Amino acid sequence: MTGLLRSGVALLSGGLDSGVAAACFHREPGQRLAAALFCDYGQRAARREAEAAARLAQRLDVPLHRAALPWLGDCARRAGSRLAPDTGALPTSTVAHPGDAASAAAVWVPARNCVLVSMAAALAESLGAACVVAGFNREEAATFPDNSPAFLTAATAMLALGTRNAVRVESPTLAWDKPRIVEEALRQGFGAGDFWSCYEGGEQPCGTCESCVRSRFGR
Numbered sequence: 001m002t003g004l005l006r007s008g009v010a011l012l013s014g015g016l017d018s019g020v021a022a023a024c025f026h027r028e029p030g031q032r033l034a035a036a037l038f039c040d041y042g043q044r045a046a047r048r049e050a051e052a053a054a055r056l057a058q059r060l061d062v063p064l065h066r067a068a069l070p071w072l073g074d075c076a077r078r079a080g081s082r083l084a085p086d087t088g089a090l091p092t093s094t095v096a097h098p099g100d101a102a103s104a105a106a107v108w109v110p111a112r113n114c115v116l117v118s119m120a121a122a123l124a125e126s127l128g129a130a131c132v133v134a135g136f137n138r139e140e141a142a143t144f145p146d147n148s149p150a151f152l153t154a155a156t157a158m159l160a161l162g163t164r165n166a167v168r169v170e171s172p173t174l175a176w177d178k179p180r181i182v183e184e185a186l187r188q189g190f191g192a193g194d195f196w197s198c199y200e201g202g203e204q205p206c207g208t209c210e211s212c213v214r215s216r217f218g219r
Contacts, residue, residue, distance in 0.1 A: 007127070013038065020172075037067060
């Protein structure tokens, strides 16, 4: 990226939040994504997420880098995260009760966003990009502290010391809840089929996991 353009690297999971955050950043005048990063740590939905991330990156005309992190998957399994395959049933949710501290704990992957943000920052530094773009949001921050403004601020402070060009962490969706993110997705021409937000990796989204319930269109 040259001239007056400000560049970033998107953490792209293939899901609603990261896809909308990436598109918002990329389409803002004066800035563009230099690359996107997808991380496979052996999660249940890795294949479906990777497919969705590739489609999103192609649509945005952004190169997609892929990182295999089997050791993070091992950490998830040791910690009892239900996102690891064959660890038991996922918690189920409803629109009235999409999730709570117990369901968040059941799918928590140790230090996941710390690891992923750091990896994206390394890629950003190597490309001379100014920031990491993440799909954090107000709704999930209530039970996932690594989606919160405090996490974003702390991660940016760490990277100010850990990268030579003081890579920042930014999230266009930080203050939004899921209906607002869906609204923005529709405004930008996306539909539900453009993302994979389900914790499961079947042929169709399960419709009952916390991520499905929170991210569904028409909610």
